Amino acid sequence: MKASYNWLKEFVDFKEMPEELAHILTMAGLEVELIEKAGNDIIFDIGVTPNRSDWLSMRGIAREISAILNLPMKDITASITNEIGEGPVVEIEDAALCPRYSSRIIKGVKPGPSPEWLSKKLESCGIRPTSNIVDITNYVLLEIGQPMHAFDLDKLAGKKIIVKQAGDANKFTTLDGEERKISKETLLIWDVEKPVAIAGVMGGGNTEVSDATLNILLESANFLPSSVRRTSRTLGLSSESSYRFERGVDKEAVILALDRAAELIVEFAGGEVTNITDKYPEPFEAREIVVPFKKINSLIGIDIEEDFIIKTLLSLGFVIERRGELLSIMPPSYREDAERDIDIIEEVARIYGYDKMPSTLPEMQMSSPTEHKLQELVKKLKISMVKSGFSEAINYSFLNPEIIDQLNLAQDDRRRELIYVRNPLRKEESAMRTIIIPALLNNVNTNIKRGEKTLRFFEISKVFLSAGKNLADEITQLGAVYLKDNATSLWQTKHEGFYDLKGVFESIFKDLKIKVTFSASQAEPYMHPAKSCAILIGDNKIGSIGTLHPAVADIFNLKGDITIAEIDDIEGLLDAASSKICFTSLPKFPSVERDIALVVNDDVTVSSVEKEIRGIGSDILEDVTLFDIYKGKPIAKDKKSLAFSIRYRSLEKTLTDNEVDEVHAVILKRLQDNLNAELRS
Amino acid sequence: MHNDLDVIKSKAGEEIASASGLKDIHDLKVKYLGKKGLITTQLKTLGALSREEKKEFGKVLNECKNHIQDLLNKQEAILKTSELDISLKTQNIDVTVPGSSVPFGHLHPVTLVFDEIISIFLSLGFTVEEGPEIEEDFYNFEALNFPKDHPARDMQDTFFICEDVVLRTHTSPVQVRVMEKNAPPLRVIAPGKVYRCDSDVSHIPMFHQLEGFMVDKNIRMTDLKGILELVVHRIFGPNTSIRLRPSFFPFTEPSVEIDISCVICKGSGCNVCQTTGWIEILGAGMINPRVYEKAGYDPDKYTGFAFGLGIERVAMLKYGINDVRLFPENDMRFLKQF
Numbered sequence A: 001m002k003a004s005y006n007w008l009k010e011f012v013d014f015k016e017m018p019e020e021l022a023h024i025l026t027m028a029g030l031e032v033e034l035i036e037k038a039g040n041d042i043i044f045d046i047g048v049t050p051n052r053s054d055w056l057s058m059r060g061i062a063r064e065i066s067a068i069l070n071l072p073m074k075d076i077t078a079s080i081t082n083e084i085g086e087g088p089v090v091e092i093e094d095a096a097l098c099p100r101y102s103s104r105i106i107k108g109v110k111p112g113p114s115p116e117w118l119s120k121k122l123e124s125c126g127i128r129p130t131s132n133i134v135d136i137t138n139y140v141l142l143e144i145g146q147p148m149h150a151f152d153l154d155k156l157a158g159k160k161i162i163v164k165q166a167g168d169a170n171k172f173t174t175l176d177g178e179e180r181k182i183s184k185e186t187l188l189i190w191d192v193e194k195p196v197a198i199a200g201v202m203g204g205g206n207t208e209v210s211d212a213t214l215n216i217l218l219e220s221a222n223f224l225p226s227s228v229r230r231t232s233r234t235l236g237l238s239s240e241s242s243y244r245f246e247r248g249v250d251k252e253a254v255i256l257a258l259d260r261a262a263e264l265i266v267e268f269a270g271g272e273v274t275n276i277t278d279k280y281p282e283p284f285e286a287r288e289i290v291v292p293f294k295k296i297n298s299l300i301g302i303d304i305e306e307d308f309i310i311k312t313l314l315s316l317g318f319v320i321e322r323r324g325e326l327l328s329i330m331p332p333s334y335r336e337d338a339e340r341d342i343d344i345i346e347e348v349a350r351i352y353g354y355d356k357m358p359s360t361l362p363e364m365q366m367s368s369p370t371e372h373k374l375q376e377l378v379k380k381l382k383i384s385m386v387k388s389g390f391s392e393a394i395n396y397s398f399l400n401p402e403i404i405d406q407l408n409l410a411q412d413d414r415r416r417e418l419i420y421v422r423n424p425l426r427k428e429e430s431a432m433r434t435i436i437i438p439a440l441l442n443n444v445n446t447n448i449k450r451g452e453k454t455l456r457f458f459e460i461s462k463v464f465l466s467a468g469k470n471l472a473d474e475i476t477q478l479g480a481v482y483l484k485d486n487a488t489s490l491w492q493t494k495h496e497g498f499y500d501l502k503g504v505f506e507s508i509f510k511d512l513k514i515k516v517t518f519s520a521s522q523a524e525p526y527m528h529p530a531k532s533c534a535i536l537i538g539d540n541k542i543g544s545i546g547t548l549h550p551a552v553a554d555i556f557n558l559k560g561d562i563t564i565a566e567i568d569d570i571e572g573l574l575d576a577a578s579s580k581i582c583f584t585s586l587p588k589f590p591s592v593e594r595d596i597a598l599v600v601n602d603d604v605t606v607s608s609v610e611k612e613i614r615g616i617g618s619d620i621l622e623d624v625t626l627f628d629i630y631k632g633k634p635i636a637k638d639k640k641s642l643a644f645s646i647r648y649r650s651l652e653k654t655l656t657d658n659e660v661d662e663v664h665a666v667i668l669k670r671l672q673d674n675l676n677a678e679l680r681s
Numbered sequence B: 001m002h003n004d005l006d007v008i009k010s011k012a013g014e015e016i017a018s019a020s021g022l023k024d025i026h027d028l029k030v031k032y033l034g035k036k037g038l039i040t041t042q043l044k045t046l047g048a049l050s051r052e053e054k055k056e057f058g059k060v061l062n063e064c065k066n067h068i069q070d071l072l073n074k075q076e077a078i079l080k081t082s083e084l085d086i087s088l089k090t091q092n093i094d095v096t097v098p099g100s101s102v103p104f105g106h107l108h109p110v111t112l113v114f115d116e117i118i119s120i121f122l123s124l125g126f127t128v129e130e131g132p133e134i135e136e137d138f139y140n141f142e143a144l145n146f147p148k149d150h151p152a153r154d155m156q157d158t159f160f161i162c163e164d165v166v167l168r169t170h171t172s173p174v175q176v177r178v179m180e181k182n183a184p185p186l187r188v189i190a191p192g193k194v195y196r197c198d199s200d201v202s203h204i205p206m207f208h209q210l211e212g213f214m215v216d217k218n219i220r221m222t223d224l225k226g227i228l229e230l231v232v233h234r235i236f237g238p239n240t241s242i243r244l245r246p247s248f249f250p251f252t253e254p255s256v257e258i259d260i261s262c263v264i265c266k267g268s269g270c271n272v273c274q275t276t277g278w279i280e281i282l283g284a285g286m287i288n289p290r291v292y293e294k295a296g297y298d299p300d301k302y303t304g305f306a307f308g309l310g311i312e313r314v315a316m317l318k319y320g321i322n323d324v325r326l327f328p329e330n331d332m333r334f335l336k337q338f
């Protein structure tokens, strides 16, 4: 809302300079967002909150200034003297949508340019002047806040106004020349034959005032806010009128505005004014609000004098009656936002000034702290990832629906069932994500373009799996991606990135005291089928680690050694992560270590060898650790050598060599029998 | 004989002191204390002496032997240390080569700010709650006193999933969800992602908020000011002042916008604060009785406050980040700085 400093001064004779006034307005809730010079005037751009439609006019803002500064207000007056003949015939069919419609006819007008002062005022407040009659309706809109419309009377069939819904009239051409589709419920202004305006939004081209206009019908009406808002939104058409009607316009200012406009038109465009027609089936009645004095101070937390309270409310236009400890308050017609005691308390506090309010701390009961377990676990995971070299990414929750088809997901995979945003900003952001990895791959891609060589990203965010009825199961997931670039790394490590990332997750789960196993399988269809594994707790898959599938890497324009990992549902780990620490006493007797080097077929996995070793079920077998993998000469081509260190210990005594040898021999035998292993010589 | 010993003793002292290597020490050991060493041969002469003489000369001889042994040990220790020093010096490595461990990664600044603010509220006895990001219109708007067809809804550009389901535009719906399930008193914070259908130089469509609210008997507006002042001081330092300006949110009454004195120019006026010296940082207010009514609380019995804090905004001011669009970019050059 643009407000002119000079114009405001016509209402209230304040001494404050523009900057000062702007500050005062801002601190009273009329936030001055911009101060601009316009000739010898200053224009304030004020952010008016949707509850205060009474501030959408010079008169309304001036009223506020007069209350804050405690200065008298020169209000607008208007009176029509020589009325000639009857007012126009007006019929309201939908009174619920049109609480008031008043109108006068002005005969013998001379359209032409407006006087310069008027054009300037319009322009400085952002409205382009056209010709006197239309300019005056706009002027009154700015001045009093009442939207007005002038019809060319001679184009109104039957010279009659009917206010009713569109019904079968499904098209209408507004005065901006556009033909608009309208719905049945749209409230229209009609003559006896046709619609002539969209009520409260815009007039029609068919009855527009032109240079040739001789007689006009002037409308000053009130329309139901929600109806105007619906119309304006469905048409995608917002005007100075609709903006005000949506927020609510003072029903009691309708006549003032009509007469003010009629008076100005006669003065600057000539003509004679008829009597008034005023259809107002249910006149405004103020609703009483009762506020205990005590409540004002107890809610705000300060002692405001009763005198101040009363003086403030009176200056804001409230009618007050004191009843002992209670205040009975009647809000003025332009304050329909004031509905209950709390609204009155706000008015008092606002004018008193929040800056005079002290700071206190609430008195509160001690209570036992409750931790948010998921948040705690997420925090722990984040710190572990960061300490492992991964940086945290936070991406939009949106997903490009085309991507989901390129991840090789099975047809019945739940992640294919996307929830769509109806009004996305971009088509690439039109679905809610069901998976985190694609966003991280994009992060890798952009960072490579900016010169990064090795990248480690993780993100912990929600994914949205459809739960029907457009709602989602929102699941907190972890995604991680690792681009390993040995060529530019100082400490060249020959192994694949897979093992680095697996190591990170092994450590993290160990830290969380969660026992996990890794099972070789293509854990996710977007992972390399031979270089990926599922992370299991017992038999339940809780996540996966794997080299990015080369075909998926291509889609994201990525090259190199890229490993990805996911934890499917962090909340699902809570039970496993909350297991208690249970101390085992330290062993009293020494351990014996024996190494065993085997040659096995290539397809024999380390975990299967370990399983066989542990499978002998000896109670002196304490631990098995892999310490070497070797392929190459002199080992046969399709074989490899694995070396394990096995630790033996008894809880009861010091083991003898014989006792250890016996078990060790059983192990070797078992490996030879079950895995075709040979002892490496 | 005593004289002979004195000569041997002083000769040994000189020779040991001038020994320059472990080899010399070894040779001297042989020369004096070895099987055919000078001291050992003296010992052999004892047999020819009388009992008295034997006792006296034996004692002197033993002292002499111990003395030489002692000198040898000391000199040997000195030489060992210096020989080790010399050999270690040849094993030098370049300590300026970077270490081989993986450098730590970085938390996103949004997480850093969240963690800081959440820990302040936890220490004040607040609990953390969460709500869904795909939210029903009822919780996001209706129950917070944003009626359908009301212009208040224009304050928040909304992403729609369907007519009645939206991407939450603020974390405030958590207020309603918590009140539905719990009786007062309440002290709650709700951190999370929120969405607005808006994207330009100063807006991103997804950002982060922290909702906080407190409901009890006798909660005053000055308490709201006090709590937020305390939080602002912890985040931006004790010299930051706050100011409350009247505003409007459907779910609070009175509603305020809270400004802090500009952290960039300290209030003297700059680009960031548009020369006002003040920066808007959060919206707050006393919870509107209409919200209590939806939750089934008695509005005559309970009062409370609520506030919503934009995390990116705090991070920008705290770290001097000049472009909000950097947050969702995940550019390592950006992340590395936190």
Ligand SMILES: [Zn+2]
Binding pocket: B262, B263, B264, B265, B266, B267, B268, B269, B270, B271, B272, B273, B274, B275, B277, B278
């Ligand atoms: Zn500044």
